[in-house]
Each structure stands twice: as structure tokens, then as C-alpha cells.
Amino acid sequence: MNIYDVRYLAEADEKTIERQEITSTDLMERAATEAFKEIISRLEPGPVPIKVFAGIGNNGGDGLVIARLLLGEGYNVEVFIVDYSRNRSKDFLINYNKLKELGRPWPVSIKSEDEIPEIAETDIVIDAIFGIGLNRPAEGWVASLISKINLSSALVIAIDMPSGLFADKMPKTGHDIIKAHLTLTFQSPKLVFYLPQTGSYAGEVEVLDIGLDQDFLSSLPVRAKLIDHIQILDMYRPRDKFSHKGTYGHSLIIGGSYGKIGSISLTARAALRSGAGMVSIYAPSCGYEILQTVLPEAMVIMDEGDKEIMNIKYDLKPEVVCFGMGAGTSGTTTGAFRNLLEGIKFPMVIDADGLNMLSKNKEFLKLLPPQSVLTPHPRELQRLIGDWEDDLDKLDKAMEFLNKYSLVMVLKDAHTIILSGNEMYINDTGNPGMATAGAGDVLAGVITAFISQGYSPLEAAIIGTWLHGRAGDLAANELSYEGMIAGDITNYIGKAILELFKNDEDSS
């Protein structure tokens, strides 16, 4: 699903009105009706008090339409106009009058702090104060209202955007922003919903198709893509009946040190479970018996070092090499990594201590084969690219970095973001149960396996990240967030792949 800059969405709005020969009021009715349908699909009809807070722009107009439709269905609705300005939009006014025509209850206007109503824990709040038109932080009594809604423990449903959140820039500390449980957003998800700094304001995000002109939308520059099940299915290549293990490539996993042999076994096992034809592990010799015992499907090659890698030598021809998990960053291992980099001409996967070595030895970056995949978590990224001001600045700096060295970056987080060239892909699978040691080692193995099967490094990063998250979701369904461990993610990769072929909306 495409994510567009919001300024283009406003243009899409105008083009739709022109091309579909409708009025802006019709479009508002259409958008708000979609939101209304989503709301009632989640609510039992009944006496639960619904408080709609409507601003005076078009976001407020949406709120008024939703209130009118809910009242028509017999819901218990109170409408509060958040009267922060006299500049009421045309469609706000049209819908204000339509609401008044219904008779009581009359919308209540709020113009100051003491007019803010009590909000009970049992209320449902519909937040239609500001949408994509927010152009400065909320202040004064409007900020107090936002803060009061947040403190109320009521269920909060934001329309289009949580009010107070900018669609295209990061808030500063101290800004009051609605913390929604659910955000019903129109036509295109907004990038800020997926960034760690701002994502928690949106809560669960539901994107509502409001029928904006598709031709115009497809002519727009895409800011990012939210990876979905369909995209993964499109990328997936079925296996050939007459294939053999050589068809799906040989993955070489290099890493481990005394006390950290488990990390490479996690990576190698995940690679095997993700379709790699053959997997070899290269490790210090203290790992030999452990690895041969826990993973009989993998071949094991020993380094001359007992507790750490000293000098990487092998005489096989892998399709892909994954380096770094549990390797440590001693001078000797760093030297071995440098020699490895000098000898490899095809894209690699670099994780964990491999990334830390790159950070400490920036001259190694020039040795990385183009299109190599780097998989940093935020701290590893910070060591690689330095500090950033905010999450948007982080993305800009990461892009500049990867383009300088022609790399693919997998920025691991609650929503992992994959960057390549000027393209950005956002992952929407996964859960907090995956915040468990070794989950990243598993991801490195999944991505490695897809490269070994002939997928491009970018495709492997996208499909691998999505499946890893989906497998994590399936593991959590069976085991709980707390009860799952990294190896469980690996155990569910097969099911996550099978699920791709089910015609099941829930798996998207």
C-alpha cells in the first residue's frame, strides 16, 4: 500500500472532485461514511456515551458527519465543537447546519478551558479536532482538552490523524497530541504512524479507501510502501518440480565466539527453515560439537581459533555469506573480517558485530560488495551513521549513508523499515513478543536464505522481514508475547509461508 506525502493527498482530493464530478461536501460525506461504517462494525449499538470533538476545519466536518450518522442509528452521541477559530471551513458549516436540522442534542461549543466537559472512563471519544491541516502545535485550552482526553482512559478513535500530530514533521517534546487507540485514516497511511517517535499516538491503524482518483494517485511520487501480503505473494517464486538443493543456493553463516555460539545456530536454523538449499556454518572450533549436535542439517567449518574467529578460510562457493552474529569485535576477528571483505564480490548480509566492526572501522565500508544488506537495530545504526535529530532525520541520514555505499538497509524496530536507493518499505508484521534475545539473528538467517534462493537483496530483505514478523505473530498466538523465544519465530516460518496462499484477509 502506497504512502504519499500529505500535500499530494490534498491535491488528490481536488482532482477527485473534478474528475468524478462531485462536490467537496460529497467527498466528505463519502470519507466520513467509511469511518462511520468502521466505527459501528466495532461497537454494539447501545447507550455507551459517544463524545465527538469536532474542530472547525474539514476534519471537524468529518466528525459532524459521523455524529449525524451515529445519531441516525440511535447511538447516544454528544457533539462538542472545538471552537478554536472563526475560520470555519465551508463543509464544516454545511454539516454543522445538517446536524442542527436533526434537532436536539445541539452541538455544544467549547471556547475556553472551563467549558471542557468531563470525560468518563466509559465514554467513547471521537477525535475530529485536527487532521492533516494541523500547521502548528496545539496550544492553550485546546492543548488542555487533548491532555484531558488522554488522561480520561476513554476509548479514543482518531479520524484521519490523532489531533496534534503533524503528518509530515516530528513533534517537539511537550506537544499535546491525542493518544488514540484506533486511527481511521483516509486513503493512504501516513508515514508518522510507523515511526517509533510518533507511532504510539496512532494506536491501531485502519486505512479507509475513500475512492480518490486512482489515475491521479498512481501519477504521484510514492514516499514509502507499506508491505502487504499481496506484495509478498507477487514476489514469491514457486519451486520447480525438477529442482535440487543446488538450485536454492548455499548460504555460509560466519560468526560466533566462546559463549555466543547460539547466535549463529539461530541464524543457520532460520536460513534452513526459509528455504536455503544448503547451509554451512563457519565458527571458532569451540562451537564444533554444539553446532553438529543442535543442527545436523548444517555443515560446520572450523576456524583455527578456538574461542574466536582468527582467519577465515574455506574452499566452498557459497551464493551468499552472512557475517557477524556473536562474532565479538576483537582486533583478530576484525582483521579476519577485513580479509573476508576483500575477497567477496557478491552481496553479503552483515549483522550484529559485523555492523559494530564497520562502525569502528569506517574504511571497511568501501570494501562492502554493492547491494549488501545491513540489518542494524537502532543502537547499531547510531554507531554507523551518528546521531539524528528525530525519526525523519534518521531516515534521511540512513538514506544518504546507504546511497554512498550502494547498500540495502534493514532498520529493525517495531515497524522495520527497509531502505534501498530512494525506496522505502515499511513492515507491518511482528509484535512485542519479538523483543527477545536472538530475534535479530533469526532475521539475518531468513534474509540470507532468500538471497541464496536467487531473490535480489532488496526482495530478500522485504520478503524476509515480512515473513519473520508474520512467523512471530503466529508464534505469539500460540505462546503469548512473554512465552515466545527467538527459536519459536523460526519454527513458524513454514506456517507463515503456507499462510501466504490462504485467501484470508487476516493474514494481510
Ligand SMILES: NC(=O)C1=CN([C@@H]2O[C@H](COP(=O)(O)OP(=O)(O)OC[C@H]3O[C@@H](n4cnc5c(N)ncnc54)[C@H](OP(=O)(O)O)[C@@H]3O)[C@@H](O)[C@H]2O)[C@@H](O)CC1
Ligand atoms: N484530503 C482528503 O483526502 C480528504 C480530507 N478530508 C478531511 O479533511 C481534513 C483536512 O482538513 P483541513 O485541511 O480543513 O484541515 P484540519 O485538519 O481540519 O485543520 C485545519 C484548521 O485547523 C487550524 N489549525 C491548524 N493548526 C492549528 C493549531 N495548532 N491550533 C489551532 N488551529 C489550528 C487551521 O487554522 P488556521 O491555520 O487557518 O488558523 C484550520 O482552520 C483531513 O484530515 C480529513 O479529515 C475528508 O473530509 C475528505 C477527503
Ligand SMILES: Nc1ncnc2c1ncn2[C@@H]1O[C@H](COP(=O)(O)OP(=O)(O)O)[C@@H](O)[C@H]1O
Ligand atoms: N515490539 C516489536 N514489534 C515488532 N518487532 C519487534 C519488536 N521488538 C523487536 N522486534 C523485532 O525483533 C528483532 C530484534 O532484533 P535485534 O534487536 O537485533 O535482536 P537480537 O540482537 O537479540 O537478535 C528485529 O527484527 C525487530 O524488528
Ligand SMILES: [K+]
Ligand atoms: K483527528
